[in-house]
Amino acid sequence: xxxxxxxxxxxxxxxxxxxxxxxxxxxxxxxxxxxxxxxxxxxxxxxxxxxxxxxxxxxxxxxxxxxxxxxxxx
Amino acid sequence: xxxxxxxxxxxxxxxxxxxxxxxxxxxxxxxxxxxxxxxxxxxxxxxxxxxxxxxxxxxxxxxxxxxxxxxxxxxxxxxxxxxxxxxxxxxxxxxxxxxxxxxxxxxxxxxxxxxxxxxxxxxxxxxxxxxxxxxxxxxxxxxxxxxxxxxxxxxxxxxxxxxxxx
Numbered sequence: 001x002x003x004x005x006x007x008x009x010x011x012x013x014x015x016x017x018x019x020x021x022x023x024x025x026x027x028x029x030x031x032x033x034x035x036x037x038x039x040x041x042x043x044x045x046x047x048x049x050x051x052x053x054x055x056x057x058x059x060x061x062x063x064x065x066x067x068x069x070x071x072x073x074x
Numbered sequence: 075x076x077x078x079x080x081x082x083x084x085x086x087x088x089x090x091x092x093x094x095x096x097x098x099x100x101x102x103x104x105x106x107x108x109x110x111x112x113x114x115x116x117x118x119x120x121x122x123x124x125x126x127x128x129x130x131x132x133x134x135x136x137x138x139x140x141x142x143x144x145x146x147x148x149x150x151x152x153x154x155x156x157x158x159x160x161x162x163x164x165x166x167x168x169x170x171x172x173x174x175x176x177x178x179x180x181x182x183x184x185x186x187x188x189x190x191x192x193x194x195x196x197x198x199x200x201x202x203x204x205x206x207x208x209x210x211x212x213x214x215x216x217x218x219x220x221x222x223x224x225x226x227x228x229x230x231x232x233x234x235x236x237x238x239x240x
Contacts, residue, residue, distance in 0.1 A: 002225070004095035004218070009083045009102060009234070019094055023220075026131050027094065030222040033151060034122045041140070041147045048145060 002027070077238040079109065084233040092117045092225030097218040098234050103179040105236030110217065112156065112171040112232045118224025120160030120192060123171060124153040125206075126218040127184065133209040140202040156190030157200050158221055167193040168230065178214040183207060 002024060007014045019027070052073065059069045085096045101108070114123060125134075134152040141147075156171030171190035178184060184207070191201040219232060 002094035003089075004097055004220075005085055005087060005093045006097040006099055007083045007085045008100050009098055010100040012083060014085065016089070016093070023095070027220055027222060030122070030124045030153065030220065034154075034222045037149055037151050040149070044147060045142070045145045 077105075077236070080105070080236045080238070082234045082236050084231060086231040087226050087228055090228050092221075092227045092230070094225050095218055095220040096226060096230070096232050097216065098232075099216045101178075101215050101217065101234070102236065103213055103215070104238075105179075106177065106239040107237040108175040108178045108214070108217075109235045109237060110171075110173040110175075110219075110232055111235070112173070112219065112230075113168045114156075114158045114171060114219075114221070114230045114232075115166075115168040115227040116158045116160040116221050116224045117227050118160055119162040120200075121158050121221060121223040122151070122154050123156045123158050123190075124220050124222055125155040125173070125186075126153065126220070127208055127210070127214050128212055128216045129218070130208075130210065134206060135209070136204060136206045138202055138204040140200055142198040142200050144198065153206070154204055155188045155206070155219065156204070157192045157202055158226070159192045159194065160224070163192060163194040163196060163199070167195075168227075169193060175214065175217075180213070181211050183209045183211060184214060 002019045003016050087093050136152050136154050139148045157169050159169040169192045173188045175186040186206050188204040192199045
């Protein structure tokens with residue numbers, strides 16, 4: 001069972017308690033939200049890298065040198 | 075003279091298996107602002123640290139900006155407070171997070187900001203800044219940080235500081 005560490009700021013006493021069913025359920029929702037956000041971020045980064053590679057290739061096909069391409073898009 | 079960074083309490087995870095959450099309760103209402111400084115690592119892959127106030131996970135909104143070192147991204151993820159270094163990153167190192175909550179005991183909605191960085195000796199490591207709003211006018215007496223996947227690893231810690239304006 002998942003647990004949490006709780007400190008009472010008025011006494012300084014720390015206790016370990018089990019998560020409630022609601023807390024466990026909320027954690028699962030949060031984990032799914034984070035995974036979804038991560039998946040979207042990774043996909044966006046991959047799409048951006050792919051577009052950059054495609055642009056470089058097309059510029060080179062037009063006759064630009066590597067230095068010229070780098071000067072344009074880094 | 076202003077009282078800044080008066081340490082209220084520190085929580086340190088001592089259990090080898092870690093803890094899903096860490097929580098401050100009975101927070102004194104005698105300061106102007108609160109600041110929490112965290113050093114956190116997950117027992118799973120890198121993940122997020124989410125926050126709850128007074129046991130509530132409702133009425134939170136968020137915007138975040140995040141960078142991997144080579145790319146930036148942004149979005150909304152309610153209750154997202156910071157990053158947690160994971161087992162897919164360099165062993166032993168921990169993420170650093172700071173959360174700042176102004177006017178935590180007032181009777182208006184509560185805004186709070188956070189900045190965090192993962193530590194990773196690798197090809198990427200994320201840094202993030204977050205802006206959050208808890209649309210609730212209650213004074214904050216309890217703050218919970220939850221690692222969304224896996225547990226907060228042993229030796230993770232959080233320190234709660236009180237800050238007075240005068």
